[in-house]
Amino acid sequence: MDFFYLSPMERDALALSLWVAGWAVAVSLPVGILTAWLLARVKFPGKAILEGIVHLPLVLPPVVIGYLLLMLLGRNGIIGGWLYRSLGITLAFSWRGAVLAAAVMAFPLLVRAVRLSLENVDPGLEAAARTLGAGPVRVFFTVTLPLMAPGILTGTLLAFARSLGEFGATITFVSNIKGETQTLPLALYTLTQVPDGEHGALRICILSILIAMVALIISETLSRRVAAQIKA
Amino acid sequence: MLTVQISHTQGQFDLNIAFQAPSGGVTSLYGPSGAGKTSIVQMVAGLLRPDEGYIAINDRCLYDSQKGINLPPEKRRIGYVFQEGRLFPHLSVRANLTYGMHRTPARHRFIDFDEVVALLGIDHLLARRPAGLSGGEKQRVAIGRALLTSPTMLLMDEPLASLDGARKAEVIPFIKDLGEHFSMPILYVSHEPGEILALATHVVVLKRGEVVDSGTPETFFDPYPPAYGDRQAAGF
Numbered sequence: 020m021d022f023f024y025l026s027p028m029e030r031d032a033l034a035l036s037l038w039v040a041g042w043a044v045a046v047s048l049p050v051g052i053l054t055a056w057l058l059a060r061v062k063f064p065g066k067a068i069l070e071g072i073v074h075l076p077l078v079l080p081p082v083v084i085g086y087l088l089l090m091l092l093g094r095n096g097i098i099g100g101w102l103y104r105s106l107g108i109t110l111a112f113s114w115r116g117a118v119l120a121a122a123v124m125a126f127p128l129l130v131r132a133v134r135l136s137l138e139n140v141d142p143g144l145e146a147a148a149r150t151l152g153a154g155p156v157r158v159f160f161t162v163t164l165p166l167m168a169p170g171i172l173t174g175t176l177l178a179f180a181r182s183l184g185e186f187g188a189t190i191t192f193v194s195n196i197k198g199e200t201q202t203l204p205l206a207l208y209t210l211t212q213v214p215d216g217e218h219g220a221l222r223i224c225i226l227s228i229l230i231a232m233v234a235l236i237i238s239e240t241l242s243r244r245v246a247a248q249i250k251a
Numbered sequence: 252m253l254t255v256q257i258s259h260t261q262g263q264f265d266l267n268i269a270f271q272a273p274s275g276g277v278t279s280l281y282g283p284s285g286a287g288k289t290s291i292v293q294m295v296a297g298l299l300r301p302d303e304g305y306i307a308i309n310d311r312c313l314y315d316s317q318k319g320i321n322l323p324p325e326k327r328r329i330g331y332v333f334q335e336g337r338l339f340p341h342l343s344v345r346a347n348l349t350y351g352m353h354r355t356p357a358r359h360r361f362i363d364f365d366e367v368v369a370l371l372g373i374d375h376l377l378a379r380r381p382a383g384l385s386g387g388e389k390q391r392v393a394i395g396r397a398l399l400t401s402p403t404m405l406l407m408d409e410p411l412a413s414l415d416g417a418r419k420a421e422v423i424p425f426i427k428d429l430g431e432h433f434s435m436p437i438l439y440v441s442h443e444p445g446e447i448l449a450l451a452t453h454v455v456v457l458k459r460g461e462v463v464d465s466g467t468p469e470t471f472f473d474p475y476p477p478a479y480g481d482r483q484a485a486g487f
Binding site for chain 1: 296297298323324325327328329330331333335337339340341350351354355396397400
């Protein structure tokens, strides 16, 4: 029965993974919705550049993103140095940095899903809401956002799953510190580097698959239910 | 009394419009498609900004380019029934109906929920979603939704265009009742003489972005042969 009990290392890694992925999604969701809205609805100079930057993590090697984050946000980095001196916040080599790395890597997936759902919202419905006495902000929260719900849900789950699996940017930016930044993929990597680690590696591998499956099933069920709610 | 005096250029199309609609009854904007009917209605509603001019209801100015007045749609207190209904798909019929009502200050409300629901015959639909309604039911709900904001005027942009003959005949009496019952001035866009004869008390004729004539419906259309009912039977 030992098989079903998690070792302290596994438990730490699992808890940390869920914690980091949860925060990554929570942080990137409002920013992602705003970005999607800018890209889908607003015309402004430099839009193509913003679009490029948003999608960069999708095409760049994760290690490059991690290295960029380290340069910008490390204690000696341009932004990171200022953050440390003025606010006492350190991102590098802490779980907060792992959150940021995961959020950046998952961001394009989130924005794509949200943007797609926004583009499917009929502006005519928003105009109708205006004539019914709702101001632009109220229209957004009572008409636009609810109609985007399926896309937001899909985007959130995709981003969550992507964050759980984040490896390259995380290990480069915040290293592999047990209990602080050692998420499941990093723990798996560590086990493959030590002698007799195969058994532990396999266990983490199975654990990862289980979590991914559960996330996907929840995502499918929820988005089907939300879509049915809107259409029925 | 609605006063509209605007000029607007949209690409190749020039709109130069001046007309008044009486404070009671149904004023119909009549003309072929491309005459600028929908643009005018959108300007009155505040969804389209004219280049220049003046729009007012009684003494209440909605738009005045010289004084720099341009009330946003949500401040105009004008009900708008769209050609395609535009019901909110994520809300029940009841929530659709009350969407605008809840946003109307109590002191402005003079139209009662139960009265509208009874008049439009939609009480059995309240719990349903718009996706499950027929075309005629959707338009009746859309009319109720606009009416429940207690507007100072109701705009209807070809509200029957997407309906077949039988469904039209189902909705027309409701529109007729509503103008009389609530003494609500209605601006009704149409290119169907039959609809105008059945509903309008005053007609403004548009052609290529200009008002070419106005008067009572009978001055423009022969109300008798063939009768509206016959034309309907013939698939009008």
